[in-house]
Amino acid sequence: MPTQVPQPATWPLTGLERPANAGARARQAVAVKIENTSAARPQSGLEAADIVFEELVEGGVTRYNAIFHSQQPEEIGPVRSVRPMDPAIAAPFRAWLVYSGGVPQFEQRVRDEGLRGFNEDQAMGASYRVQWRWMPHNLYLSIPALLGKFGGAGATGAGGADSASNTAGDAANGATDTTEPEKIFEFAKSGETPSAVSTGVEAKQLVVNFPAAHARFDWNGSKWQRVDEGVASMARSRVPLQADNVVVVRTTTVATNALDSAGFPVPETVMEGGGQAYVATGGKIMDAKWSKxxxxxxxxxxxxxxxxxxxxxxQTWVELLAAGTFSYS
Known part of the structure; x- marks a missing residue:
């Protein structure tokens, strides 16, 4: 019988090796709503997210719901408002959901789904306004400060995960015990080949066109470089935004009775059911199916x-393409 080589401990949302000094305690995942417009770029923190979801909002533009677990940046943003599909994105990760605010019925939905949500006021002390951007593009979040104030393994400093001083804040914000997020995707282990690399066709460029937001991912030989409106994207840290996997989910929207401040109707991306998908890894792409x-x-x-x-x-980027077109070449 061949000897089995022990597999190292890995982060559940990236499949990357988990350093021994990261600790064995459960670490809280945090989902953050991040703006995606020219006024918001370059954003902070996207380069450190485990998974980035791009979602359609009113006016045909997009925003991100970024899931942080293996890394905990002190500067994430610009943070923007919650949308009706965000609970369905955050819930499978058991994530705390952070946003600037939102239509009352959408904030209520966060609570109805049993999620711990933080708007700007509720995250006070961890959320902050920067002076180098105009409102509403200047709200940012520190995950270490959030975990330190409200509890959650991985927090450091006063009022950390085990602090009794967190009890009142936890109760007020609908806290539950910190739990490690479950693995959502399957990742290749040592010696294993990713599915798209094994069975897919060659692709050097992925083009994702929402009604009023146009992006692509260019294969650079090692990763998929994100390109927004024709410009290679990078974080404010000057780290390029590059994905190891790009998943395109074909879905639809349903109407809500809400309007944004400009009078545009707020759409809701359908997150339950299933349909066509594409998965791109290693310069190749394959047809797929999604279900939830x-x-x-x-x-x-x-x-x-x-x-x-x-x-x-x-890192994996998930394009929730509820309207628009997708192509590759």
């Missing part, structure tokens, strides 16, 4: 025969 049974259930990716898809370890 409920708000709290994970997004499941399979090939067209129903077999689970294996991604490359690293």
């Amino acid at each position: 049974d409920s708000v709290g259930s994970p997004l499941v990716l399979t090939d067209v025969s129903g077999a689970p898809i294996v991604l490359a370890p690293g």
Whole structure:
């Protein structure tokens, strides 16, 4: 019988090796709403997210719901408002959801789904306004400060995860015990080949066109470089925004009775059900299927025969393409 080589401990949302000094205690995942307009670029923190979801909002533009777990940046933003599909994005990760504010019915939905949500006021002490951008593009978040103030493993400093002083704040914000997020995607282990690399076709460029937001991902030989409106994207840290996996989910929207401040109707991306998807890894792309049974259930990716898809370890971007076009070449 061949000797089995022990696999190292890995982060559940990236599949990357988890350093021993990261600790064995459960670490809280945090989902943050981040703006995606020219006024918001370059954003802070996207380079450190484990998974980035791009979602359609009113006016045909997009925003991000970025999931942080393995890294905990002190500067994330600009933070913007909650949308009706955000609970269905955050819930499978057991994530705290941070946003600037929002329509009351959407904030209520966060609570109704049992999520711990923080608007700007509720995150006070961890959220802050910077002086180098105009409102409303200047709200930022520190995850270490959030965890330090309200609890959550991985927090450091006064009022950390085990501090009794967090009790009142936890109760006021609907806290639950800190739990490690469950693994949502399957990642290739040592010696294993990702599904798209094994069975996909070559692709050097992925083009994702929402009604009023146009982006692409260019394969640079090692990662997918994000390009927004024709300009290679990078974080404010000057780190390029590059994904190891790009997942395109074909879905639709339903109307809500809400309007934004400019009078545009707020759409809701359909997050439950299933349909067509594409998975791009390692300069190749494959046809796929997606399914999601409920708000709290994970997004499941399979090939067209129903077999689970294996991604490359690293950062994954998920394009929730509820309207618009997708192509690759």
